[in-house]
Amino acid sequence: MNDKHAIHTTISTDALRVLERYEKELGAKNTVLERALLGMDKLRFKEKIDIQTISRMIKRIKVGIPGVDDLLEGGIPEGFVVIVTGPPGTGKTTFSLQFLIEGLRNNEKCIYFSFEEKAEHLIKQSMRFGWDIGNYMDKGYLEIFGFTMLSTEEIIEIFDVFKPKRIVFDSLNTFFEIGDFRRSPQWRNILKQIRERKIACLAITEKKHGLDVKEFDEFDFMGDGAIFFDKGQRHDLDPYPTYYLQIQKMRITKINEMPHPFIFTDKGLELIGSKTLVSRLSPTPIH
Ligand SMILES: Nc1ncnc2c1ncn2[C@@H]1O[C@H](COP(=O)(O)OP(=O)(O)O)[C@@H](O)[C@H]1O
Numbered sequence: 001m002n003d004k005h006a007i008h009t010t011i012s013t014d015a016l017r018v019l020e021r022y023e024k025e026l027g028a029k030n031t032v033l034e035r036a037l038l039g040m041d042k043l044r045f046k047e048k049i050d051i052q053t054i055s056r057m058i059k060r061i062k063v064g065i066p067g068v069d070d071l072l073e074g075g076i077p078e079g080f081v082v083i084v085t086g087p088p089g090t091g092k093t094t095f096s097l098q099f100l101i102e103g104l105r106n107n108e109k110c111i112y113f114s115f116e117e118k119a120e121h122l123i124k125q126s127m128r129f130g131w132d133i134g135n136y137m138d139k140g141y142l143e144i145f146g147f148t149m150l151s152t153e154e155i156i157e158i159f160d161v162f163k164p165k166r167i168v169f170d171s172l173n174t175f176f177e178i179g180d181f182r183r184s185p186q187w188r189n190i191l192k193q194i195r196e197r198k199i200a201c202l203a204i205t206e207k208k209h210g211l212d213v214k215e216f217d218e219f220d221f222m223g224d225g226a227i228f229f230d231k232g233q234r235h236d237l238d239p240y241p242t243y244y245l246q247i248q249k250m251r252i253t254k255i256n257e258m259p260h261p262f263i264f265t266d267k268g269l270e271l272i273g274s275k276t277l278v279s280r281l282s283p284t285p286i287h
């Protein structure tokens with residue numbers, strides 16, 4: 001140990017080496033550099049604490065699809081826009097409705113901006129899974145808005161009045177030109193509002209290809225997260241396709257990027273292998 005700097009128990013070995021080199025070159029003590037290095041080390045120390053504190057501070061919104069939250073450290077961070085993408089008929093709308101149902105069951109206000117399907121279709125689709133969305137609409141917790149009749153200003157006004165915790169856009173392709181999307185002032189405005197109001201947002205986009213094609217569009221790059229939906233026969237003899245979802249991206253979250261098979265149950269979607277599925281399929285244990 002160099003006794004000249006014995007006092008610096010808080011300076012790291014690396015910093016001490018830099019200080020010594022400079023002092024040797026200058027032939028004198030350099031108190032400014034010494035202080036700067038001390039500050040730098042403190043910062044590094046602070047950063048270590050902050051990473052842990054920050055992850056504890058992030059509020060996550062449970063997606064509510066059995067198995068999915070386990071892949072996301074508990075859910076989607078609030079204020080995030082998550083792209084739900086894939087070819088048609090792969091479960092994107094069902095997934096997004098189920099995400100709202102989870103919120104509605106916790107008395108959160110939710111909005112479905114349906115630019116693709118009529119409200120009646122969504123209600124009918126929901127009934128299949130026992131989700132009485134008409135009841136939530138009557139109680140004032142759920143709103144379904146059609147697309148073409150709304151401007152950006154109107155959407156923001158709806159946020160103001162309704163104060164939703166969760167929203168879904170189905171789909172962005174019908175609302176925005178993909179080429180100009182990221183630069184679109186309308187979208188930037190909506191995005192800003194979502195972040196400021198800490199809303200959790202699923203934004204559905206359509207793909208012409210499945211998971212086997214590694215091609216990304218403007219929407220994928222913009223999202224704080226992206227979940228890709230697909231289906232396909234696992235082998236030629238399979239009579240039915242298997243449905244999959246893959247979490248491709250989720251900022252500030254450690255993710256499992258495997259494609260996960262899921263099924264349609266009478267209660268909605270469920271990942272194969274999720275805890276509830278296992279407990280529902282296995283016999284009740286005898287004590
Ligand atoms: N038990 C089921 N209940 C409802 N839909 C099912 C079921 N099994 C398979 N499907 C299929 O899943 C698809 C669900 O579509 P949807 O969630 O609307 O997908 P997307 O929004 O990706 O087009 C439909 O094409 C439907 O035929």
Ligand SMILES: [Mg+2]
Nearest residue numbers: 092093116170
């Ligand atoms: Mg759909």
